[in-house]
Amino acid sequence: MAVTISNIPILLFTNFVCIMILFCRLKKIVAKQYNSFKIKHSLILYKYSGRNMYVPEHFKENRPEEITRIIENFPLAMLVVNSKNGFIANHLPLLVNKSSKKEIELIGHIAKANSLYKEIDNNDDVLVIFRSEDAYISPNWYPSRKNREHVPTWNYQAVHLHGNITFSKEKKFLLKTVEQLTKVYEQKNHKEYDWNINSVASKFMSSMLNEIIGIKIVVSKQIAKSKLSQNREKEDINNVYKELKNKGFEFLANSMKKL
Amino acid sequence: MAVTISNIPILLFTNFVCIMILFCRLKKIVAKQYNSFKIKHSLILYKYSGRNMYVPEHFKENRPEEITRIIENFPLAMLVVNSKNGFIANHLPLLVNKSSKKEIELIGHIAKANSLYKEIDNNDDVLVIFRSEDAYISPNWYPSRKNREHVPTWNYQAVHLHGNITFSKEKKFLLKTVEQLTKVYEQKNHKEYDWNINSVASKFMSSMLNEIIGIKIVVSKQIAKSKLSQNREKEDINNVYKELKNKGFEFLANSMKKL
Numbered sequence: 001m002a003v004t005i006s007n008i009p010i011l012l013f014t015n016f017v018c019i020m021i022l023f024c025r026l027k028k029i030v031a032k033q034y035n036s037f038k039i040k041h042s043l044i045l046y047k048y049s050g051r052n053m054y055v056p057e058h059f060k061e062n063r064p065e066e067i068t069r070i071i072e073n074f075p076l077a078m079l080v081v082n083s084k085n086g087f088i089a090n091h092l093p094l095l096v097n098k099s100s101k102k103e104i105e106l107i108g109h110i111a112k113a114n115s116l117y118k119e120i121d122n123n124d125d126v127l128v129i130f131r132s133e134d135a136y137i138s139p140n141w142y143p144s145r146k147n148r149e150h151v152p153t154w155n156y157q158a159v160h161l162h163g164n165i166t167f168s169k170e171k172k173f174l175l176k177t178v179e180q181l182t183k184v185y186e187q188k189n190h191k192e193y194d195w196n197i198n199s200v201a202s203k204f205m206s207s208m209l210n211e212i213i214g215i216k217i218v219v220s221k222q223i224a225k226s227k228l229s230q231n232r233e234k235e236d237i238n239n240v241y242k243e244l245k246n247k248g249f250e251f252l253a254n255s256m257k258k259l
Numbered sequence: 260m261a262v263t264i265s266n267i268p269i270l271l272f273t274n275f276v277c278i279m280i281l282f283c284r285l286k287k288i289v290a291k292q293y294n295s296f297k298i299k300h301s302l303i304l305y306k307y308s309g310r311n312m313y314v315p316e317h318f319k320e321n322r323p324e325e326i327t328r329i330i331e332n333f334p335l336a337m338l339v340v341n342s343k344n345g346f347i348a349n350h351l352p353l354l355v356n357k358s359s360k361k362e363i364e365l366i367g368h369i370a371k372a373n374s375l376y377k378e379i380d381n382n383d384d385v386l387v388i389f390r391s392e393d394a395y396i397s398p399n400w401y402p403s404r405k406n407r408e409h410v411p412t413w414n415y416q417a418v419h420l421h422g423n424i425t426f427s428k429e430k431k432f433l434l435k436t437v438e439q440l441t442k443v444y445e446q447k448n449h450k451e452y453d454w455n456i457n458s459v460a461s462k463f464m465s466s467m468l469n470e471i472i473g474i475k476i477v478v479s480k481q482i483a484k485s486k487l488s489q490n491r492e493k494e495d496i497n498n499v500y501k502e503l504k505n506k507g508f509e510f511l512a513n514s515m516k517k518l
Contacts, residue, residue: 053349054373076393076413080348080386082341087386087421089339090312091484093395093413114313127339127346134335136352136444140454149459151440151467154335154352162346182411185395189506195399200408208410225350247448 052223053160058231061157063225070159070224071096071130073251075185077106078129079215081165083119090116094128094217095180104219106161107177109212113139117167117213124216126165133159133252137229141243155227155240157255162221168214175205178215228256240241311482312419317490320416320483325517329483330355330389331416332510334444335367337388338474340424342378349375353387353476354439363478365420366436370472376426376472385424385476392417392511396488400502401495414486414499416514420479427473434464436473487515 061067077094080087090194094108106128111117120126134156142150168174179197197205229240237256244253296429320326336353339346348420353367365387369375379385393415401409438456445453456464488499496515 052347054370054375056370056372076339076415078388078390080339080346082346086384087339087341088311089386089388089419091393091413091415091417093392111313113315116313125345127348129338129348131335131350134350136448138445138448138454139458140449151437151459151464152444152454154350156335156350158350160348178410185411186397189395190399191395195397195411199398200410204408205410213492 012014047056053158053225055223055225058229059225059227061159061226066157066226066255067159067222067224068096069258070157072130072184074130074132077108078131079121080113080127080129081116081124085119088116088119090114092215093181093185094130094215095177097180097185097216104161104163104222106163106215106217106219108181108215109174109177110215112211112213114213120165123164126163128163128217128219129163130159130161132255135244135247135249135252137240138243141240142232143239144233146235153227155229155244157224157226157228157252159222159224161219162223163217163219166216166218168216170214171206171209173214173216174209174212178209178212185229205239226255226259228252228259230259262286309416312484314484315490316480318484318486320418320485325416325485325514326418326481326483327355328517329391329416329445333389333391336367338397338476339386339388340375340379341385344378345374347378351375351390351474352440352444353474354436354443356439356475363422363481364422364475365422365476365478367440367474368433368436369474371470371472373472378426381425382423385422387420387476387478389418389420391514392508394503394506394508394511396499397502400499401491402498403492403495412486414488414503414511416483416485416487416511418481418483420476420478421482422476422478425475425477427475429473430465430468432475433468433471433473437468437471484518485514487511487518489518 071094074093075093075095078089078091079094080089082088090110092108092110094106097105097107134154137153137155139145139150139152144150175197182196186196229237232240241253241256244256270286319414330353334352334354335350337348337350338353339348349369351367351369355364356364393413396412396414398404398411399410402411434456441455445455488496491499500512500515503515
């Protein structure tokens with residue numbers, strides 16, 4: 001088609017449509033990459049709006065290594081769903097799937113006898129909570145009480161992951177999940193990889209896999225809180241640390257040192 | 260009115276109405292009392308229907324004293340609500356209100372800056388979760404592994420209380436709640452009632468109470484789970500107890516002994 005005055009409007013329109021299509025695709029790609037980057041680096045800098053766990057600015061936990069430390073040390077997650085019959089919460093160990101490249105993905109499994117997978121649908125919203133040690137903090141632990149008044153509080157760390165769940169009966173996924181979970185926790189307990197899925201006959205393992213349902217949760221929003229006396233004076237922080245350490249709250253005390 | 264043949268139907272009808280009204284009221288009173296009794300004595304003998312936490316028969320926890328032990332030793336509850344904007348979970352210490360005579364009632368408070376009380380309405384459904392210590396259980400801990408095969412699992416105890424929430428700004432309620440909470444945890448920490456609300460000036464306490472919102476949760480359904488290797492052989496149970504004790508899981512090991 002030769003360029004003539006009469007078909008300029010058609011050309012302009014076609015160009016405009018092409019540019020718009022390209023722009024939309026690009027926007028989608030950038031948004032996806034940015035989203036994935038944000039999650040991977042715990043950079044969801046949400047503003048507390050009342051629609052999440054209450055986290056004042058000074059208790060906000062954005063350090064990826066600290067979030068990983070909480071999840072890995074306290075892996076028994078609380079999985080909360082909202083079925084048509086109300087809340088259902090279950091407790092199960094979940095792992096961050098390190099082989100997933102795009103998003104933060106949690107993997108685990110439930111018993112087949114747990115009909116959770118019938119109560120909700122694939123892709124439904126879920127909330128996963130990991131929580132570390134917690135302790136009552138007495139106002140008597142603050143040396144600054146000589147000069148000013150205080151009230152009691154509670155220290156803890158919590159990671160809330162909002163995402164979408166998928167259930168899977170696929171043998172390959174189940175085997176991989178069970179293998180990873182076992183490897184991590186056996187190593188944690190024995191400092192070496194002691195019991196593993198090859199310790200049992202494959203026929204037995206196969207019958208066991210038949211009794212579970214795999215779970216995959218793709219995380220879309222991450223909110224974490226480290227309530228560790230950050231808002232206190234230096235001498236108070238030091239003494240809270242000492243008191244916690246003395247009382248056996250090793251993890252919580254160490255979390256204070258890592259701030 | 261004299262009883263004559265002609266007004267017998269009217270009399271019968273009036274009697275019938277009166278009896279029905281009485282019957283309905285009585286039914287209501289009995290149901291309420293029964294409900295309250297069931298809750299107080301942890302006798303909600305629900306059958307697992309997939310609409311609750313998954314609890315196989317042998318892990319069901321119905322002992323009131325054990326449920327109280329879990330709540331009192333691990334009082335930092337997870338309070339889960341479903342707002343119009345999705346799940347909101349918060350972590351806060353909750354106490355069973357011993358002065359409430361009719362139902363199981365939990366009391367506590369949130370910061371006024373936590374707009375949870377704006378996100379949901381009074382009387383909305385909530386889920387409260389208390390969880391005690393938890394630990395990975397290695398198949399290597401079962402002496403019976405010489406004769407039969409095993410897989411890893413996780414032991415823990417959890418109490419789920421479903422109920423309805425009320426928020427309160429009433430000073431008297433707030434003061435009572437703060438007083439009770441402090442008394443319980445100060446005693447727990449120091450074996451004596453050390454810091455109390457009279458330790459600070461009433462003006463300061465008043466300004467503090469101004470910063471919180473009281474919470475009252477009337478419990479309508481209670482589900483508790485003690486996953487403590489009950490389904491294992493005697494020698495396996497004994498060794499799991501020993502391993503947990505050695506690894507410092509004091510509470511969990513003691514829970515096994517209390518079975």
